[in-house]
Amino acid sequence: MELFALTKEAPRIRKVILQGEAQDELSETAQEQIEDFMAFEECHALDAQYRPENHEAFKIEDFEDLDGIMEAVKEPAGVIPWNTSEEIEVKGFFFGIQDHEGYTIGLQIFDRRQIISNKFTLLWSRNSFERVKGLALSLDNKLAAVVKENGESLDLYFKSLHNARRLFDMDMYFKEATEQDVNDFFEGELFSGYERDESMALIDNWCRKKIAFITKEERFSDLTVSTIKTKADELNVNINIEQDEQGNEKIQFPEDKKTLKRILRFLDEDIYKSSLTNTIFVANSKRRD
Numbered sequence: 001m002e003l004f005a006l007t008k009e010a011p012r013i014r015k016v017i018l019q020g021e022a023q024d025e026l027s028e029t030a031q032e033q034i035e036d037f038m039a040f041e042e043c044h045a046l047d048a049q050y051r052p053e054n055h056e057a058f059k060i061e062d063f064e065d066l067d068g069i070m071e072a073v074k075e076p077a078g079v080i081p082w083n084t085s086e087e088i089e090v091k092g093f094f095f096g097i098q099d100h101e102g103y104t105i106g107l108q109i110f111d112r113r114q115i116i117s118n119k120f121t122l123l124w125s126r127n128s129f130e131r132v133k134g135l136a137l138s139l140d141n142k143l144a145a146v147v148k149e150n151g152e153s154l155d156l157y158f159k160s161l162h163n164a165r166r167l168f169d170m171d172m173y174f175k176e177a178t179e180q181d182v183n184d185f186f187e188g189e190l191f192s193g194y195e196r197d198e199s200m201a202l203i204d205n206w207c208r209k210k211i212a213f214i215t216k217e218e219r220f221s222d223l224t225v226s227t228i229k230t231k232a233d234e235l236n237v238n239i240n241i242e243q244d245e246q247g248n249e250k251i252q253f254p255e256d257k258k259t260l261k262r263i264l265r266f267l268d269e270d271i272y273k274s275s276l277t278n279t280i281f282v283a284n285s286k287r288r289d
Helices: 020-037 069-074 161-167 179-186 196-202 205-217 225-234 257-267
Strands: 003-007 013-016 042-044 056-060 090-099 102-109 122-125 128-131 145-150 153-158 241-243 249-252 271-273 280-282
Touching: 003 069, 013 069, 020 090, 020 102, 069 090, 069 102, 069 145, 090 161, 102 161, 145 161, 153 161, 179 196, 179 205, 205 257, 225 241, 225 249, 225 257, 257 271
Parallel strands: 042 056
Antiparallel strands: 003 013, 003 090, 056 153, 090 102, 102 145, 122 128, 145 153, 241 249, 271 280
């Protein structure tokens, strides 16, 4: 059983190195906490005006795992170990279990009050107390959210929107573009090759929310298609350009959902390159410095 830290800074995932005994105990705790959390009786779509009762939870289908927590659980060898000397802000911890239905991830909130190494902490051992030296953390005994595989997609379960926001950027799950908004967006000055009947099959709820944000922010209103193409190439975003009947350059509407979503992320400025290592990241927040 592996434990991971979810940090504020990108890349947001670090692997917490545990000794064998701690891994075994974490495995038992993870199973219990996930079972306790998922024991709700009713599930509702996200509603910011509603506060679930103890027997209820919110559920978001087609959850977009921008941080790659599912990949981390499945392929932990590729995750950077947490170096406690790093000056990073830890937002939470998570772990995953696997059963016949797939992987389930439990996530906990973390704040600085759970760091106990800066206190004079005593531990009972061998009939006496000894002082705890070095970094010591206290993990929570309950979860703030669960991410569960559902076929080819992911579902996010949570009971407090406030706590979910501490872990993930939740803004994209509110306003959705209408069918007319979608048609106006792809039939405008930017795209070509959009066919309402065929292309609409690629537009899911996530795409509608992204389109709503892009339209609201008018991120590319002053940019030419050539400039957008140049910026996309720098970030390894595949955009094909073609000319319409009037000779205007436009972005060719993609043929598959994966490419479409990557283009929408790019247009919403969710993809960026590190200034130090040139590593390309997917952002989880629009917070500016």
